[in-house]
Amino acid sequence: MTTPWKIGMFQSAMLMGSWRLPENTSTDFLDLAHWIDMAKRCEAAGVDFLFLADDYGYPVVNDTIPPAAIRNGIQTPKADPSMILPALAAVTERLGLVTTLSTSVEKPPMVARKMATLDHLTKGRIGWNIVTGAGQNASARLFGAPMVEHDRRYEIATDHVELSLKLWEGCWDDDAIVLDREAGVYADPAKVREIEHDGPHFRSKGLLNVPPGPQRTPMLFQAGASGPGRDLAAKYAEGVFLAAEVSAMTEQISDMRRRATEFGRDAQSIKFLMAGTFIVAPTSEEAHQLRARQIATRTLDEAAASYSFYTGVDLSVMDPDKPIDPSTVTETGRTNLERFLGPNAPTVREVLEEFQRNSVMGAPFIGDPGEVVDQAEAAMAATGADGFLVQPDATGTFDSFLELVMPELRARGLVVEPQVGETLRGRIRGDGRARLAPDHPGARIWEAASLV
C-alpha cells in the first residue's frame, strides 16, 4: 500500500458552500447541533481531522465594507470556533480537531494556555493553525491598531511561536505531577519552572499555568505561501495547508521542503495538504449539473468582495481587460495577489471569474466517485502533496465526500482508519509519536529544560 493520504476537512463557523442553494445547511452555523452532527459524521467516515478556520477580518475596500459583503454573507458573520471545539471533543474520540489562533491578535501565553487545555480535553487530538491573520486591514481597524506590514507580521509570528514553544516544552517536566494525597504533594517544585524569553517582539518570565497535554505542543499547521510565510512553515509547521493551481502548488511544496532542510529539518517532516474541492455525485452528469448550479449562485460583485478580503485589493475599480497592475502592493495577504501576476498573467475579469468559480481554492475535481479520485490521484502525483484539506460541498457540509469519496479512497487502499488513542501528530506523521520530532526547534527546548 502507498503511504496513506491525510484527509482533513475545512470549515469556518460562517456561511459555507453555496448557501443560496436550498440543500445548504451552513445557515445553521450558530447552532451547536450543526457542528456536533458534522463532527460525528466526519469521525464515523474515518477522516483524520476537522479544521475550523478563523480570523477577525471582513472585506474592506476604500475604507468601507462593500455592501455585497454584508448582503451576501461574505466572510462575515463568523463565530469563534474555539468556543465550539470542546463540544466536539466531547462527542468524538478519534477525530483530530484543528483551529486557528492569530499571532497578530492573541498573545503567546493566551495561545499556549488555550491550546494546552484543548490538548487535555481532546486527549491529544488538537492542532494549531498559526496565522498572522487574514482580512488584516479590517482586523486592524477592529482592534484600533495601525496595520502592521505583511513581512513584519511574520517576524512577530516567529517570535510568538518561539515563546509559545518555550511555554509548552520548557515549564513542566514529564513527571512533575505527583498527586500524592497522603503526602500532600500535588506537583514537585523541582520539576516546574518559569521560562525566560527576551525576543524582538515578546518578553516573558513566566510559567504556563496548565501542565502540557499528551502532545505538549499542539500539532502545528501553517497556511501562508508568501516568502516569509514559507519560512515560518519551513521552520515550525508539521502540516501546511495550500490552495493554488497544481503547478503553483508543486513549486510551493518543493520550495518549502527545501527551506525546511535549510532550517535543519527533515524535508518529509512537513505534511502538505492541498485544499481540494470535490464536486461529486453518483453520476458524472449530476456532478456537472451541480457545478453549474453552484457557479450561478455567485456574482462577479461578490467575487470582488471576496478577493478584497484575502488581499485588500479592489479589483472592481480596475480595467477588466488588463492584468492586475504588477506594481500593486498589499500589506494584507500576498499569496492571492502574487499568484495572478507575472508572465501570462490573467486579466482582471479572468481573476474575478476564477474567484466566482473557485474563490482561493483552485480548480475542483468534478465527476462520479471514481472520476474524482482519479483526478485527485493525478494531483497528488504531480504535486508531491501528502493529502487533502477537503472543502465543504454545496450543502456546506461534507456529506457527499464522506458518503461517496471516502469509500472509494478506502477501496483503493489510499486511507487508513484512525484509531482511538492516537494523537493527531502521531496519526498525521504516521509514526505514532505524540511529541515533536527531534529535528523540530521545540524539541530542543524540551531537551534543554529536561536537563535542568
Ligand SMILES: Cc1cc2nc3c(=O)[nH]c(=O)nc-3n(C[C@H](O)[C@H](O)[C@H](O)COP(=O)(O)O)c2cc1C
Ligand atoms: C487552506 C487555507 C486555510 C487558511 N486558514 C486561515 C485561517 O483560519 N485564518 C487566517 O487568518 N488565515 C487563514 N489562511 C490564510 C493564510 O494564513 C495566509 O494569510 C494567506 O494564505 C496569505 O498568505 P501570506 O500571508 O503568506 O501572503 C488560510 C489559507 C489557506 C490556503
